[in-house]
Amino acid sequence: MKRHRPLPSPPSSTTRTPKPTIPSYYSSKKSRNPLLSPPETPKWVPLNLTKSELFLPLTFPTGQTFRWKQTSPFQYTGAVGPHLVSLTHLQDGVSYCFHNTPVSNQAAAKSALLDFLNMSICLSDLWDEFSASDPRFAELAQHLSGARVLRQDPLECLMQFICSSNNNIKRITQMVDFVSSLGNYLGEVEGIGFYEFPSLDQLSKISEEQLRKAGFGYRAKYIRGTVEVLQSKPGGGVEWLTSLRKLDLESAIESLTSLPGVGPKVAACIALFSLDQHRAVPVDTHVWKIATKYLIPELAGKRLTPKLCSHVADAFVEKYGKYAGWAQTLLFIAELPTQKALLQSLTKETAKDVKPQKIREEEGS
Numbered sequence: 001m002k003r004h005r006p007l008p009s010p011p012s013s014t015t016r017t018p019k020p021t022i023p024s025y026y027s028s029k030k031s032r033n034p035l036l037s038p039p040e041t042p043k044w045v046p047l048n049l050t051k052s053e054l055f056l057p058l059t060f061p062t063g064q065t066f067r068w069k070q071t072s073p074f075q076y077t078g079a080v081g082p083h084l085v086s087l088t089h090l091q092d093g094v095s096y097c098f099h100n101t102p103v104s105n106q107a108a109a110k111s112a113l114l115d116f117l118n119m120s121i122c123l124s125d126l127w128d129e130f131s132a133s134d135p136r137f138a139e140l141a142q143h144l145s146g147a148r149v150l151r152q153d154p155l156e157c158l159m160q161f162i163c164s165s166n167n168n169i170k171r172i173t174q175m176v177d178f179v180s181s182l183g184n185y186l187g188e189v190e191g192i193g194f195y196e197f198p199s200l201d202q203l204s205k206i207s208e209e210q211l212r213k214a215g216f217g218y219r220a221k222y223i224r225g226t227v228e229v230l231q232s233k234p235g236g237g238v239e240w241l242t243s244l245r246k247l248d249l250e251s252a253i254e255s256l257t258s259l260p261g262v263g264p265k266v267a268a269c270i271a272l273f274s275l276d277q278h279r280a281v282p283v284d285t286h287v288w289k290i291a292t293k294y295l296i297p298e299l300a301g302k303r304l305t306p307k308l309c310s311h312v313a314d315a316f317v318e319k320y321g322k323y324a325g326w327a328q329t330l331l332f333i334a335e336l337p338t339q340k341a342l343l344q345s346l347t348k349e350t351a352k353d354v355k356p357q358k359i360r361e362e363e364g365s
Contacts, residue, residue, distance in 0.1 A: 042086060042097040042099075043097055044088065044090060044095040044096070044097050045095055045096055045097065046090070046093055046094075046095050047087075047093065047094045047095060047096055047114075048093065049093055049094040049119075050092060050093055050094075050146075051089065051092065051093070051094070051145065051146050052123065052124055052127075052145040052146055053094075053119075053122070053123050053124060053146060053148070054094050054117060054123070054146050054148050055089075055145060055146025055147065055148075056074060056075075056076050056087055056088070056089060056094070056146075057074070058144060058146055058147035058148075058333055058339075059146070059147060059148045059150065060076045060078075061076075062147070062329075062332075062333050062336065063169070063332075064149070064150050064152075064273050064329075065078070065150060065152060065157075065160065065273070066160050066163075066164075066169075066172050066173045066176040067079065067156070067160070067176060067180060067197070069189075069192050069194075071086060071189050071190040071192060072088075072190060074088055074089045075087065075088040076088075077099075077189045077190075077192070077194065078194065079186055079194055079195065079196050079197065080109070080112050080113050080116045081112055081153070081196065082100075082101075082184070082186070082196050083098055083100070083101045083109040083112060083113070083186075084098070084099040084100045084101075084186040084187050084189070084194050085097065085098050085099065085101075085109070085113055086099065086189060096110075096113060099186075099187050099189060100186055100187045115151060116150060116151055116152065117148065117150065117151070118148060118149055118150060118151040121323075121326075123145075123146065123148055123326075124145075126323055126326055126327075127141045127145065129321070129323075130320055130323075130326075130327045130330075133319065133320070134319065134320070134327075136294060137327065137330070137331070140330060140331070140334050140343070141330065143343055144330055144333060144334055144339060144343075147329060147330045147333050149272060149273065149278075149325065149326050149329055150273055151273075151274065151276070152273050152274040153197065153274065154238075154241035154242055154244070154245075154270070154274045154275060155197070155200065155230075155237070155238055155241055156197040156274075157269075157270050157273050157274035158226070158241065158256075158259070158262075158270050158274075159176075159179055159197075159203070159223065159226075160172070160176050161262075161266045161269045161270055162219060162222050162223055162226060162261045162262065162266065163175040163176055163179070163216075163219060163223075164266065164269075165219060165222070165261060165263075165266065174215075175214075175215075175216060175219070178214055178216075179198065179203070179223075180195045180197060180198070181193075181195050182195075182198040182202050182203065182205070182206060183195040183196040183197050183198035183199070183202060184196045200227065200230055200231060200236070200237050200238060203223075203227045204227050204228075204231060206224075207224070208220045208221055208223075208224040211223060211224065219261065221260070221261075222260045222261025222262075223261070225259075225260030225261065226259045226260050226261060226262070229258075229259055229260065230259075241275075244256070244271075244275050245275045245276045245277075249271060249277045249279060249280055252267075252271050252275055252277055253267045253268065253271060253280075256270055256271065264283075264306065264309060265282050265283060265284055265309070268280045268281060268282040268283070268313070269282045272325040272329075277325070278322060278323045278324075278325050278326060279316075279317050279321070279322050279323065279324045279325055280313075280325045281312065281313040281316045281317070281324055281325055281328045282325075282328075283304075283309040283312045283313055285304060286332065286335060287312065287328065287332060288304045288308075288309075288312060289335075290328075290331050290332070290335060291312045291315055291316070294331075295312075295315040295316065295319060296311070296312070296315050299311070316328050
């Protein structure tokens with residue numbers, strides 16, 4: 001059994017620091033000093049969204065992002081740019097609370113939040129469209145509404161999915177927490193520290209050797225290499241990444257796979273979750289099983305190859321159209337053990353097919 005070293009905190013540029021372990025998912029969880037004043041009561045503001053448009057437990061802990069933490073039941077907290085924000089379900093809708101944003105900046109912060117939540121797209125309309133063409137989707141959508149695809153910052157999404165290569169959910173989260181802590185500290189919610197995602201310049205200050213000592217393995221070379229390639233882009237790497245939103249899917253995938261450590265599946269994840277490429281379908285063994293069971297059963301039993309990955313993606317697009325990536329996301333979530341068990345109990349199916357959870361583990365770049 002391969003053993004992984006624990007991830008330390010980022011090293012200081014002037015002093016050598018010990019390597020504390022990161023024992024759990026909540027890598028920055030710490031006890032609150034009882035001598036400090038109690039935290040202020042959150043000021044929740046309604047987003048005027050029903051659970052059918054955004055259901056937090058089906059959106060945040062399902063493999064799209066590894067930076068948001070569950071800070072209480074039905075409450076998730078994370079950073080949107082420099083804004084530390086919590087989202088929760090109150091009554092029948094979603095409400096938000098900014099923790100570190102001055103009142104004068106909250107209008108702009110809310111706009112950034114809505115953009116991050118992809119709120120220009122009506123989920124109910126999409127679900128109706130998919131349900132009309134697929135009875136199985138219609139059945140699932142009754143129980144799994146509100147599973148929304150996020151519109152993340154492209155650099156943030158890119159670095160997260162490089163960390164996902166051949167990895168498991170706990171380890172990905174630890175690595176992403178380490179990279180995140182290179183950014184500006186934003187504050188603490190429920191004992192968990194949060195950071196703005198580091199800029200390209202901040203990322204450039206961490207060496208491959210430091211990343212390897214932190215337990216990143218071969219991914220250290222990919223992160224360093226990608227940062228260097230982005231820094232060499234005319235106009236800057238962030239602008240180049242954002243410009244991929246204007247390309248067709250094939251051109252965007254081709255551009256992304258030119259970066260170190262970015263294979264077709266990682267590129268598809270980045271395209272779908274940050275670049276407005278709504279028909280991108282990340283294909284791994286889990287999605288392959290879904291496809292061969294429901295879309296292309298004639299290929300069941302065959303070994304997944306790069307050529308068949310393209311065939312699977314095409315099958316989703318043929319079935320669900322230009323928003324095939326959104327449909328695939330719900331079908332993927334429906335196969336997660338917790339949701340599968342729930343669906344089986346609702347439909348009186350047996351639970352014999354429930355298997356240990358593996359969320360979007362990269363099968364190889």
